Amino acid sequence: IHIAVLPGDGIGPEVTREAVACLELLSAERQLGLHFTEHDFGGVAIDRHSEPLPPSTLAACKKADAILLGAVGGDRWNDCAERPEAGLLKIRQELGLYANLRPVEVLQGGQWSPLRSEVASGSDILVVRELTGGIYYGGHRLSEDQASDLCTYTRAQVERVAHVAFRAARLRKGKVTQVDKANVLATSRLWRATVDEVAKAYPDVALDHLYVDACAMAVITEPRRFDVILTENLFGDILSDLLSVIGGSIGLLGSASLGSGGPGLFEPVHGSAPQIAGLDIANPAGAIASAAMMLDELGLGDAGSVLREALEATLLSGCRTPDLGGDASTSGFGAAVRERLQ
Amino acid sequence: IHIAVLPGDGIGPEVTREAVACLELLSAERQLGLHFTEHDFGGVAIDRHSEPLPPSTLAACKKADAILLGAVGGDRWNDCAERPEAGLLKIRQELGLYANLRPVEVLQGGQWSPLRSEVASGSDILVVRELTGGIYYGGHRLSEDQASDLCTYTRAQVERVAHVAFRAARLRKGKVTQVDKANVLATSRLWRATVDEVAKAYPDVALDHLYVDACAMAVITEPRRFDVILTENLFGDILSDLLSVIGGSIGLLGSASLGSGGPGLFEPVHGSAPQIAGLDIANPAGAIASAAMMLDELGLGDAGSVLREALEATLLSGCRTPDLGGDASTSGFGAAVRERLQ
Ligand SMILES: CC(C)[C@H](C(=O)O)[C@@H](O)C(=O)O
Numbered sequence: 110i111h112i113a114v115l116p117g118d119g120i121g122p123e124v125t126r127e128a129v130a131c132l133e134l135l136s137a138e139r140q141l142g143l144h145f146t147e148h149d150f151g152g153v154a155i156d157r158h159s160e161p162l163p164p165s166t167l168a169a170c171k172k173a174d175a176i177l178l179g180a181v182g183g184d185r186w187n188d189c190a191e192r193p194e195a196g197l198l199k200i201r202q203e204l205g206l207y208a209n210l211r212p213v214e215v216l217q218g219g220q221w222s223p224l225r226s227e228v229a230s231g232s233d234i235l236v237v238r239e240l241t242g243g244i245y246y247g248g249h250r251l252s253e254d255q256a257s258d259l260c261t262y263t264r265a266q267v268e269r270v271a272h273v274a275f276r277a278a279r280l281r282k283g284k285v286t287q288v289d290k291a292n293v294l295a296t297s298r299l300w301r302a303t304v305d306e307v308a309k310a311y312p313d314v315a316l317d318h319l320y321v322d323a324c325a326m327a328v329i330t331e332p333r334r335f336d337v338i339l340t341e342n343l344f345g346d347i348l349s350d351l352l353s354v355i356g357g358s359i360g361l362l363g364s365a366s367l368g369s370g371g372p373g374l375f376e377p378v379h380g381s382a383p384q385i386a387g388l389d390i391a392n393p394a395g396a397i398a399s400a401a402m403m404l405d406e407l408g409l410g411d412a413g414s415v416l417r418e419a420l421e422a423t424l425l426s427g428c429r430t431p432d433l434g435g436d437a438s439t440s441g442f443g444a445a446v447r448e449r450l451q
Numbered sequence: 452i453h454i455a456v457l458p459g460d461g462i463g464p465e466v467t468r469e470a471v472a473c474l475e476l477l478s479a480e481r482q483l484g485l486h487f488t489e490h491d492f493g494g495v496a497i498d499r500h501s502e503p504l505p506p507s508t509l510a511a512c513k514k515a516d517a518i519l520l521g522a523v524g525g526d527r528w529n530d531c532a533e534r535p536e537a538g539l540l541k542i543r544q545e546l547g548l549y550a551n552l553r554p555v556e557v558l559q560g561g562q563w564s565p566l567r568s569e570v571a572s573g574s575d576i577l578v579v580r581e582l583t584g585g586i587y588y589g590g591h592r593l594s595e596d597q598a599s600d601l602c603t604y605t606r607a608q609v610e611r612v613a614h615v616a617f618r619a620a621r622l623r624k625g626k627v628t629q630v631d632k633a634n635v636l637a638t639s640r641l642w643r644a645t646v647d648e649v650a651k652a653y654p655d656v657a658l659d660h661l662y663v664d665a666c667a668m669a670v671i672t673e674p675r676r677f678d679v680i681l682t683e684n685l686f687g688d689i690l691s692d693l694l695s696v697i698g699g700s701i702g703l704l705g706s707a708s709l710g711s712g713g714p715g716l717f718e719p720v721h722g723s724a725p726q727i728a729g730l731d732i733a734n735p736a737g738a739i740a741s742a743a744m745m746l747d748e749l750g751l752g753d754a755g756s757v758l759r760e761a762l763e764a765t766l767l768s769g770c771r772t773p774d775l776g777g778d779a780s781t782s783g784f785g786a787a788v789r790e791r792l793q
């Protein structure tokens with residue numbers, strides 16, 4: 110089983126290193142046969158190859174069974190013709206990774222959350238974000254004085270990601286909340302109509318709709334009302350970052366980006382955080398959680414659960430990085446997780 | 452001084468009634484000479500005139516010195532050719548109301564917030580939202596199976612609202628945070644460049660930039676770091692609703708929509724909440740706060756401050772509607788505010 114590793118920029122390499130070390134340990138212990146190769150991606154690829162997604166990296170990803178990504182971006186590349194983030198958008202599109210899954214679960218004892226604990230505790234939400242359409246792919250600088258971004262969606266684009274959400278809901282609490290701005294946007298009205306149609310095939314799943322502005326409030330004030338949140342690309346970006354608040358730190362969250370058949374891409378929800386890069390204080394939990402989602406997706410038995418449990422036990426034991434008010438280092442936290450795996 | 456009152460739908464009429472009663476009292480006490488006329492707008496206008504913004508309402512608004520609006524919308528009108536919300540978008544555009552000001556202040560004693568009080572207390576943020584551009588005005592249903600929404604901005608559109616934000620910051624803590632998604636959107640890059648230019652005329656104001664996903668997190672985790680948030684139409688919609696969380700209820704927030712020279716429009720940030728309409732439990736504080744902003748804008752001395760202080764004192768006294776955990780009625784709360792005005 111071949112894993113393409115793209116450490117990327119900022120804290121990407123240091124958190125990815127911890128995740129890979131966990132995977133190597135599990136692979137050795139359980140003979141999973143995981144093999145890793147590293148490739149340049151993002152800002153570091155701009156520096157070395159003048160583009161954020163070099164053909165060699167793309168080719169390696171296409172041949173891999175799964176891709177583990179750190180993070181990309183940094184002000185250093187702001188004035189490049191192609192920014193590091195363009196590589197991210199391109200790899201999502203090239204590999205057809207249309208469904209981005211971002212689970213948020215509030216561990217008991219989540220006293221590091223800015224929310225009162227009676228508000229957040231027991232929340233368990235999966236954001237299913239459409240990842241290859243919408244406003245992310247329609248930008249134009251029309252002139253010195255005008256710019257535009259076109260958001261488009263087709264019924265087929267909405268259908269396929271809606272099926273992912275409904276199938277996921279079946280394995281969870283059986284509820285999908287579709288989020289849009291249907292009182293203003295034409296694409297949102299297409300989303301709503303299409304999701305209503307798809308829902309007919311899942312009579313066992315409850316569906317409701319919410320405007321994005323109301324949803325932003327509701328995820329903070331009553332997070333337990335949600336199970337699966339299904340939404341378009343930009344709203345999913347905002348809402349999933351926001352949701353990290355109820356868990357206490359964006360550093361905890363992993364994600365999976367899946368397409369139809371090809372390799373999936375697994376990456377923490379957090380960004381490259383250049384200001385803390387190299388300080389050995391970044392939280393590797395999001396990268397490790399992403400690695401666990403990868404093991405699930407590769408169908409490697411309970412390896413994913415085992416890694417997830419080690420991660421949660423480590424956090425609950427009080428070993429925490431500074432974003433959670435602790436003083437564990439990146440490498441120290443990774444080592445603590447691996448100790449529990451042994 | 453002529454005020455056009457548009458009560459609108461759902462809880463709009465009942466909260467507006469309380470605000471108007473406060474204004475009438477103040478006008479009588481201080482000889483402000485306020486006169487009120489009511490006009491159909493939103494769903495109720497669809498029912499009576501087959502369109503959400505009838506020409507007679509628009510004409511009355513154009514002639515008025517200020518407009519006081521309740522709320523519009525409701526599922527009842529979902530299948531109309533023009534929805535109630537279309538009236539809102541139209542009146543903003545017809546009157547050129549390009550700057551939407553939404554202040555959020557956390558009163559001491561805000562123990563009804565879902566946030567830990569040490570996180571929220573002392574926050575004082577003004578959202579300046581661009582209101583007549585962006586993705587709100589570019590929707591198209593391309594076919595049965597495809598839809599699009601075009602987001603456009605011109606430099607001039609960004610400049611004028613940026614000046615509003617910088618001028619407001621000068622009277623506050625002297626800081627503007629401009630929020631966008633410049634790592635993805637072409638319009639965001641135009642915003643960033645334009646705001647950087649405008650900032651040169653305000654060397655006494657500090658400026659920083661934040662991505663919308665990071666901002667959604669930051670307003671919840673460290674709200675005190677913000678003074679003025681300047682952003683485009685859709686992001687402003689989401690962020691200002693979200694910000695209501697730190698104050699404890701969206702029912703508390705008022706807003707002003709201003710253009711260049713014509714009448715301003717003043718409305719609570721909350722929606723029409725049809726499920727609680729007519730129950731006399733809606734919070735009229737947002738409508739009353741909007742009325743206070745209107746008095747400020749009309750240049751009526753300290754009348755606005757007096758109304759705002761009566762409102763805050765009422766809330767701090769423990770008189771609160773159910774959204775804040777209290778048992779005051781809409782009309783009871785309004786009466787309590789008026790008692791303090793006497
Ligand atoms: C870096 C950026 C382009 C990206 C996105 O908006 O998709 C990130 O915020 C994410 O959520 O993965």
Ligand SMILES: CC(C)[C@H](C(=O)O)[C@@H](O)C(=O)O
Nearest residue numbers: 292293322524536539688720
């Ligand atoms: C009702 C809707 C069209 C409106 C908007 O999105 O502008 C509302 O949410 C608001 O914030 O005033």
